Amino acid sequence: MSERAVELLGLPEDRPCLLLDVGCGSGLSGDYISEEGHYWIGMDISSAMLDVAVEREVEGDLLLADVGHGIPFRPGMFDGCISISAVQWLCNADKKSHSPPKRLYRFFSTLYTALARGSRAVLQLYPENSEQLELITAQAMRAGFTGGMVVDYPNSAKAKKFFLCLFVGASSMLPKALGTECADEEIHQAKFTNERTRFRNIKGKSVKKSRDWILEKKERRRRQGKEVRADTKYTGRKRRPHF
Numbered sequence: 001m002s003e004r005a006v007e008l009l010g011l012p013e014d015r016p017c018l019l020l021d022v023g024c025g026s027g028l029s030g031d032y033i034s035e036e037g038h039y040w041i042g043m044d045i046s047s048a049m050l051d052v053a054v055e056r057e058v059e060g061d062l063l064l065a066d067v068g069h070g071i072p073f074r075p076g077m078f079d080g081c082i083s084i085s086a087v088q089w090l091c092n093a094d095k096k097s098h099s100p101p102k103r104l105y106r107f108f109s110t111l112y113t114a115l116a117r118g119s120r121a122v123l124q125l126y127p128e129n130s131e132q133l134e135l136i137t138a139q140a141m142r143a144g145f146t147g148g149m150v151v152d153y154p155n156s157a158k159a160k161k162f163f164l165c166l167f168v169g170a171s172s173m174l175p176k177a178l179g180t181e182c183a184d185e186e187i188h189q190a191k192f193t194n195e196r197t198r199f200r201n202i203k204g205k206s207v208k209k210s211r212d213w214i215l216e217k218k219e220r221r222r223r224q225g226k227e228v229r230a231d232t233k234y235t236g237r238k239r240r241p242h243f
Helices: 002-009 027-036 047-055 088-093 098-113 132-143 210-224
Strands: 019-020 039-044 061-064 078-084 115-125 146-153 161-167 189-192
Touching: 002 027, 002 078, 002 115, 002 161, 019 098, 027 039, 027 078, 039 047, 047 061, 047 088, 078 098, 088 098, 088 115, 088 132, 098 115, 098 132, 132 146, 132 161
Parallel strands: 019 039, 019 078, 039 061, 078 115
Antiparallel strands: 115 161, 146 161, 146 189
């Protein structure tokens, strides 16, 4: 997966690049980056995994940090970023103070700043469901990224892999997914831009309690002859908590 992630970065072949490895663990992805002639810095929340990386004498620099607190590097420092099976953990609230949307936005907004203009981030992840995938992509889009999801081997239960390919600056064509035989690649590549979009789950239905879901429910009630409040710009908008 590390090899595929680096391939999707589309790095220049005529010079070495500096990459960020989010959730680097014991440095296995970093080994491949080094083999390709690039430099890297790895971040991980687990001190035990970083200790293993140190014992293995990996070539990259290591940083013990929670990416939910942000990426602590200067603007435009990295030529690209990869992450293997790490970003989905930001969707979990392990502490009372954890807010998954806020932690994801903090991660993506600071990552966007740390990447050079025209570079990419490729994040391989295992989303639990369509709602989690929506949450991750929405926060990435909100932070300024464009891009989309590349799904390799979409028809295989075991080989299927999700790669969120994010672009800094002008949007470009998504890389071709592996194992797709149909002519229309958009079936397996969920593209998004920084415009507002309406999300639907895998079955094509609106996500529960979203604006679309509420509007559809109200329309069904109208067809049933029931009295329903008129639609406004506030329909489906979440209310702020009152203390």
